[in-house]
Amino acid sequence: MDSSPHDHGADGTGGTPPAAHRSEVTLSVDGKPHTLLIDHRRVLLDLLREDLDLTGAKKGCDHGQCGACTVLVDGRRVNSCLQLAVSLDGCEVLTVEGLADGDRLHPLQRAFLDRDAFQCGYCTPGQLCSAVGVLAEAAAGHPSHVTGPAAPPGRPVALDAAEIRERLSGNLCRCGAYPHIVEAVRDVAP
Structure with missing residues (x-):
């Protein structure tokens, strides 16, 4: 059993909560x-940042x-x-650290580099994970707010710039690299 190197209470005091407030959870991360x-x-x-030392996902607003x-x-x-x-007992978690296959970058990571789709890079891990989700959602036929009403249900949704912008609208970039992010995702979209 992995034990937390930092047995923090959720309030950050470092105090250990009573056993009644803790549960054993098994999950797969990357x-x-x-x-x-x-x-x-x-x-x-x-848990990712402090217990598993996976610091790719960033604490930006801490309010979703x-x-x-992401x-x-x-x-x-x-x-x-x-x-x-x-709540994640039995779940599989994929972080930005798990996207690459060894030294081979995920196609989205490569496209972000090729398109210069970041400036400070703080939002980039969340943007990348969100973009992976966007590709899967569109391939599964999940419509967005901007998907045309004539789009056949359950069929893959074409990812044009409007679709990508809408689907990534929950990921903010304070540097304003949005045009390059959209181009990078378009490069990888089928």
Whole structure:
């Protein structure tokens, strides 16, 4: 069983919560199984950054408004700053650290580099994870607010610039690299 190197209470005091407020949870993070004793109030972002030393997902607003903490849970995009870790027993979590295959970058990572789709880079891990989710959602035929009403249900949705902008609208970039981010996602979209 992995034990937390930092047995923090959710309030950051460092105090250990009573056993009644902790549960053992087993989850896979970037393909590696972990069994942890988790405070019921601990969010996934803090577990990733502080307990598993995966610092790619960033704590931006800590209110689910900026998307800097976006990761994939069972293939779906989540704001890890809002997701209670205890609710993820048996789930698969994919972070930006898990996108590459060894030294081979994920196609979106390569496209972000090729298109210069970042400036300071703070939002980039969340943008990348969100973009991976966008590609999967569109391929599965999930419509967005801008998907035309004539689009056949259940069929893949073509990702033009408007679709990409709408689907990534929950991920903010304070540097304003949006045009290059959209181009990078278009490069990878089928």
